[in-house]
Amino acid sequence: MSANSTISHEIANLLRDEILRSQYRRGERLPSERDLAARFDASRGAVREALSQLEQLGLIRILPGGARIQAIDAASIAILGPLMAVNDLPDPLLVDQFLQTFGVLTALTARTAINKASNEEMQDLQDMLERLGMHAGDFEAMQTQWREFLEYLATVADNLVVRLIGNDLKAQFVEQMMSLGINPVMKPATIKQLLNSLKLSLASKDAEMAAVTFQMHFDELRIAVSEAISLKQASYQKQAV
Amino acid sequence: MSANSTISHEIANLLRDEILRSQYRRGERLPSERDLAARFDASRGAVREALSQLEQLGLIRILPGGARIQAIDAASIAILGPLMAVNDLPDPLLVDQFLQTFGVLTALTARTAINKASNEEMQDLQDMLERLGMHAGDFEAMQTQWREFLEYLATVADNLVVRLIGNDLKAQFVEQMMSLGINPVMKPATIKQLLNSLKLSLASKDAEMAAVTFQMHFDELRIAVSEAISLKQASYQKQAV
DNA sequence: CTACCAATTTGGTCAGACCAATTTTATCTG
DNA sequence: CAGATAAAATTGGTCTGACCAAATTGGTAG
Numbered sequence A, B: 001m002s003a004n005s006t007i008s009h010e011i012a013n014l015l016r017d018e019i020l021r022s023q024y025r026r027g028e029r030l031p032s033e034r035d036l037a038a039r040f041d042a043s044r045g046a047v048r049e050a051l052s053q054l055e056q057l058g059l060i061r062i063l064p065g066g067a068r069i070q071a072i073d074a075a076s077i078a079i080l081g082p083l084m085a086v087n088d089l090p091d092p093l094l095v096d097q098f099l100q101t102f103g104v105l106t107a108l109t110a111r112t113a114i115n116k117a118s119n120e121e122m123q124d125l126q127d128m129l130e131r132l133g134m135h136a137g138d139f140e141a142m143q144t145q146w147r148e149f150l151e152y153l154a155t156v157a158d159n160l161v162v163r164l165i166g167n168d169l170k171a172q173f174v175e176q177m178m179s180l181g182i183n184p185v186m187k188p189a190t191i192k193q194l195l196n197s198l199k200l201s202l203a204s205k206d207a208e209m210a211a212v213t214f215q216m217h218f219d220e221l222r223i224a225v226s227e228a229i230s231l232k233q234a235s236y237q238k239q240a241v
Numbered sequence C: 001c002t003a004c005c006a007a008t009t010t011g012g013t014c015a016g017a018c019c020a021a022t023t024t025t026a027t028c029t030g
Numbered sequence D: 001c002a003g004a005t006a007a008a009a010t011t012g013g014t015c016t017g018a019c020c021a022a023a024t025t026g027g028t029a030g
Helices: A007-020 A033-039 A044-056 A077-085 A092-116 A119-134 A139-157 A160-179 A188-203 A207-240 B007-020 B033-039 B044-056 B077-085 B092-116 B119-134 B139-157 B160-179 B188-203 B207-240
Strands: A060-063 A066-069 B060-063 B066-069
Touching: A007 A044, A007 A077, A033 A044, A044 A060, A044 A066, A044 B044, A077 A092, A077 A160, A077 B160, A092 A119, A092 A139, A092 A160, A092 A188, A092 A207, A092 B092, A092 B160, A119 A139, A119 A188, A139 A160, A160 B077, A160 B092, A160 B160, A188 A207, B007 B044, B007 B077, B033 B044, B044 B060, B044 B066, B077 B092, B077 B160, B092 B119, B092 B139, B092 B160, B092 B188, B092 B207, B119 B139, B119 B188, B139 B160, B188 B207
Parallel strands: none
Antiparallel strands: A060 A066, B060 B066
């Protein structure tokens, strides 16, 4: 992800992963800034900048007397990406929860977008869907166009809240899945059905139907991803033996 | 919100609000750390810590040559709270989007919770609902119990992703509404209906029904809040005259 | 064992310095 | 005059060393 090259970022990332790996207990005191500086062979200033970032992430609370670890469920969602990345394989449960959440948000986006789309935007969306159907075979091309479709949907819906949540999650998650080589496989028939259902929703300006369609799509995606992870896990264990 | 008393936090908050108030254009360069230090009569170290926080918020990007403003929709959701607070009154559109988003997430939480609740947890939930019905008159008491109910629902659902999003949003938003004295008024009949519908959902373990109920509740809440804000706005304008 | 006080530790902040990379400015050239 | 080029100024990244106030720790007296 963020290949930030400064020392303070490196320290922040290291400490962040250590915290996420539960190497510190909640409420426990982090080593002092001076100790951390010594450990990382850096200046106190650099350490302080790192801690400042971790505090913004909600992982620690800095106060006179020492920085203390916070409960993970009090953190910012910005830690979800790193949290999925701390282990070789992402926690399947976490991934599932992510997709579930992403599903309802996408459904909301679709609902909103269709409700407020202008005729022109509606036409654009339909055109994009049409093009998507044509590339049914090419996985790469479809992936890209699919993302563009979702992006355009988000633009039309113009819900900043959902948008920001998406920013914090999407990139981190997708990248993580990609880099691990986890490719969920969905039946061509299922995809075709999804596209048809969406086309129908757009043609009839049926926001609810589009929402339900996305919901179903994500439910199936969850299954596919779950299977893909299991598969990957099996191959890892094979390697280990 | 965070009444953090350190200078670096103060600087961060000030700069954050200035950015959110669009006093800088996207891509524009922030004053140099040395200039900012002079302006705030602080040391460069303090300024750097502040900028480090803003970078974590996704508001700026720091790189050799200067810190630059980022597009707002590339920021973290942690800015939503401050974004609602920069003006005297929160942007009604933003509030509406927030409630919409919060609605689908709550619906998801309810669905998940009911699906995976143990018999004991189910009983607890029903008990809580029962108690809620008894306090139908007392707004304060109900508010508190209602929040406890939602909190317990979230605990049962145990979806970390939704949980984290909630953390970033709920406190900020609710506090903001409270501090502005915005009290959405909902008809007692509506509330009664909501409670009954929820009771029914729980009794029959109908997750979908509960989800729909919450969805409807939030739709009505959106209307109520919208009206409350309009009202507040009118009274402000009165004062101004 | 408890309550209280002193010594130590810890975070918060500042000042001044150096480096590498970028940006700006001045200069030269066609 | 325009464009390429080199020099100068600016900027972020980092370090050292210092001081203060608040919190923690340890010892001591009751």
